[in-house]
Amino acid sequence: MADTTMAYAHIDPHQVRGIDEFGTHAGPASRRIVTGYGFWIFILSDIIMFSAFFATYAVLLGQTAGGPSGRDLFDLRNVAIETAFLLASSFTCGMASIAADMRNKTWFQVAMAVTCLFGLAFLTIEAREFASLVARGAGPTRSAFLSAFFSLVGLHGLHVSAGILWLLTMMAQVLAKGFRADIQRRILCFALFWHALDIIWIAVFTVVYLIGSAQ
Amino acid sequence: MTHGHDDAFDRTDLAPGDEHVEGGRLRLRVLGYVTGLGLAILLTATSFFVAGTNLVWEPSIPVALVVLAIAQMGVHLVFFLHITTGPDNTNNVLALAFGVLIVLLLMSGSLWIMANLNHNMMPMDQIMQMQR
Numbered sequence: 001m002a003d004t005t006m007a008y009a010h011i012d013p014h015q016v017r018g019i020d021e022f023g024t025h026a027g028p029a030s031r032r033i034v035t036g037y038g039f040w041i042f043i044l045s046d047i048i049m050f051s052a053f054f055a056t057y058a059v060l061l062g063q064t065a066g067g068p069s070g071r072d073l074f075d076l077r078n079v080a081i082e083t084a085f086l087l088a089s090s091f092t093c094g095m096a097s098i099a100a101d102m103r104n105k106t107w108f109q110v111a112m113a114v115t116c117l118f119g120l121a122f123l124t125i126e127a128r129e130f131a132s133l134v135a136r137g138a139g140p141t142r143s144a145f146l147s148a149f150f151s152l153v154g155l156h157g158l159h160v161s162a163g164i165l166w167l168l169t170m171m172a173q174v175l176a177k178g179f180r181a182d183i184q185r186r187i188l189c190f191a192l193f194w195h196a197l198d199i200i201w202i203a204v205f206t207v208v209y210l211i212g213s214a215q
Numbered sequence: 216m217t218h219g220h221d222d223a224f225d226r227t228d229l230a231p232g233d234e235h236v237e238g239g240r241l242r243l244r245v246l247g248y249v250t251g252l253g254l255a256i257l258l259t260a261t262s263f264f265v266a267g268t269n270l271v272w273e274p275s276i277p278v279a280l281v282v283l284a285i286a287q288m289g290v291h292l293v294f295f296l297h298i299t300t301g302p303d304n305t306n307n308v309l310a311l312a313f314g315v316l317i318v319l320l321l322m323s324g325s326l327w328i329m330a331n332l333n334h335n336m337m338p339m340d341q342i343m344q345m346q347r
Contacts, residue, residue, distance in 0.1 A: 040307055044314035051318040055325035080263055087255055094248040094295055102241065195295040199288050205259075206284035210266040211277050 032185055039189040043196045046159075050200050053155055054207060057148040061212060065143035070212035073138055075129070079209045082125050083201065086160075089118030090198040097191040103179045112171050115194070119164045126157050149208065156204055159197055166190050251294025258287040 028034075061070070096111035130150070133139065140150035170190050173183050262283045265271055271279065292298045298307055 037306055037310070041310055044310055047314055048317050048321065051321045052325075055322050058322070058326055059329040076263065076267065080259075083259055087252065087259065090291070090295055091248055091252045094251075095245070098241065098244050098248075192296065195291060198295070199291050202259075202284050202287050202291070206262060206280050210262060210280050213266070214276065 031181075032188065035185045036188055036192070039192055043192060047196070047200065050152075050155070050203070053148075053152040054203060057152045057208060057212075060144045060148040063144040065145075067143040067146065068136075068138050069145065070149075070209075071214070073133060073136075074209050074213040076209060076213060078125060078129055079205055082122050083205055085118045085122040085125070086198055086201050089115045089122070090195055092118065093191055093194045097187060100174075100179060100184060100187045105174065105178075108174060109171060112167055116164055116167050116171075119160055119167070123157060123160055123164070126153070130154070149212075153204060153208060156197070156200055159200070163190075163194055163197055166193065247294055251290055254290045254294070255287055258283050258290065262287075 029037075092111045092115040096108055096115060099107035099111055130153075133146075138146055140147045167190065170183075170187055173186070177183055262280055265276060265279050265283070292311075298304060298311060300308065
């Protein structure tokens with residue numbers, strides 16, 4: 001009995017699963033892995049919150065209370081430009097995280113600045129769209145459909161705004177403190193957040209604008 | 216990618232969005248992002264084209280749009296967030312699977328229940344009559 005227990009105690013579960021080619025497993029995971037995993041859990045919970053807003057929008061899509069519907073309101077050319085800006089910013093954000101791993105300060109700051117500009121362009125177009133809707137009498141108080149529209153798209157806009165503040169903080173921190181291990185972890189989390197916002201935007205332009213404008 | 220344990224980032228040290236490089240891997244990593252960007256642009260352009268075209272049978276358009284969106288989310292997860300099926304990524308994939316399950320339950324459950332309620336609700340003029 002004791003012999004079999006001892007025999008199992010020698011088997012490292014990670015080696016059994018075949019990753020021993022990368023070297024033997026040495027204790028708990030590094031802080032970088034744990035931080036990334038924890039932030040990934042946060043992003044997933046954020047996505048679940050968004051899914052509640054999406055469900056609300058989908059349920060209320062037809063409840064226009066005699067007011068304008070998506071077909072009357074949405075300008076798909078505007079949405080395409082917004083999408084292009086956000087996609088490009090996701091790409092430059094990826095370039096920034098490569099630069100951070102290479103510890104290249106200049107390229108990191110350039111890529112982050114471009115990401116910031118693309119993000120601001122996205123927010124400007126969205127703000128102008130909201131302003132023009134309110135000016136046309138299609139504000140969030142007009143119908144249940146428009147309330148759901150403004151909360152869902154506005155929530156995404158708030159996330160992008162928070163992301164831009166975080167982006168500027170990271171630029172300042174790299175400038176002041178360099179690529180310390182804790183700064184690198186924050187850059188990793190920021191990149192995850194920014195890419196996740198782009199994933200949510202895919203759902204927004206598909207469900208809200210493209211499907212919504214067919215109503 | 217070396218086996219050096221003095222390196223702060225071991226090969227097993229991979230989190231979502233994280234992929235450590237040394238000089239030689241730089242091109243490969245940039246190429247990964249370029250591939251992702253190209254695929255994403257292709258899928259987005261297709262989505263906008265399908266939404267505005269008369270060439271496609273109309274009732275199929277929403278289904279096509281949802282499929283294209285899911286495909287593009289997959290592209291973003293693989294090329295930008297680096298969610299892979301590797302043994303170092305099991306935890307991330309499992310968390311993602313659980314998140315997707317909750318999202319599906321929430322969305323389909325809401326739509327199903329609300330459509331059912333809507334279907335069973337008495338027409339508004341009859342409610343008015345009863346209140347009189």
